[in-house]
Amino acid sequence: MISLSAKSKSKAIDLFDLDVPKNNYISVSSSIAGVSGARLDAHMWLPMCAPIYEISPNLNDYLVVPVVTVVSDLPNTNGDYIEREEIMAFNPHFGMCFYNTFKGKPVQVEHDNAVLNRARGVILDCYVSPLKGFSGKRCKIVQLLAIDKSKDRKTAQEVAQGLINTYSVGAKYQAYQCSISGKIYKPNQQPGQFTQPNVPTYRAENGQLVFRKLKNLYG
Numbered sequence: 001m002i003s004l005s006a007k008s009k010s011k012a013i014d015l016f017d018l019d020v021p022k023n024n025y026i027s028v029s030s031s032i033a034g035v036s037g038a039r040l041d042a043h044m045w046l047p048m049c050a051p052i053y054e055i056s057p058n059l060n061d062y063l064v065v066p067v068v069t070v071v072s073d074l075p076n077t078n079g080d081y082i083e084r085e086e087i088m089a090f091n092p093h094f095g096m097c098f099y100n101t102f103k104g105k106p107v108q109v110e111h112d113n114a115v116l117n118r119a120r121g122v123i124l125d126c127y128v129s130p131l132k133g134f135s136g137k138r139c140k141i142v143q144l145l146a147i148d149k150s151k152d153r154k155t156a157q158e159v160a161q162g163l164i165n166t167y168s169v170g171a172k173y174q175a176y177q178c179s180i181s182g183k184i185y186k187p188n189q190q191p192g193q194f195t196q197p198n199v200p201t202y203r204a205e206n207g208q209l210v211f212r213k214l215k216n217l218y219g
Helices: 042-053 084-088 098-102 153-160
Strands: 002-004 026-028 038-040 062-071 121-130 139-148 172-178 212-218
Touching: 042 121, 062 153, 084 098, 084 139, 084 212, 098 121, 098 139, 098 212, 139 153
Parallel strands: 002 026
Antiparallel strands: 026 038, 062 139, 121 139, 172 212
16 A cells, blocks of 8 residues: 655645555545545546546556645635535535545646546545634545646646645535525526625625625535
8 A cells, every 4th residue: 555645735746756556545644634544546447537538547647736625614715605514515416425526526727627638637535624723613625636747747847846836616506695695596697786606705895705605516
């Protein structure tokens, strides 16, 4: 078994340096995702998804970086807010909780996600970890992003050097609740007085933060 570990949650790991065997498991240490003894099964499904995304089927070709993409119960700058209950909510269509629906999805750059074979890599796994040092029961989603060096060495190098260090949520939602009015809207319907899709977080005249509480999500 190969152990995947990093001193920092944002530290990139070159799987070529680990010499990952194709028929072996990779274990994830608690220093990466706040979990202990987790095993990746990417060696089983990566060869099947590789032709679709046009990425390498060989784990040794990847640079892996653990990134926090969602922090619960806090609005991000894009105007999106995801509750802890939504992170843990079970999605019957996918047969898993929301946080796990990111697994196996492509890694894209600058939201260029309309064409699957433009993928720069794949998400190997996802974990939920408590957010320590904050009030309430906030948590975060940690994703293990794998960047295919054989397809996009430039992006892999920029991730490894820390030049790329911001990552989007990468989720779709079926409805959202206005933080001011409490009303629930669907993305394709007439927006409310305060909130609408693709509007960043802002302050209303009374000083309240205006954002969307996303509902019924999937990665």
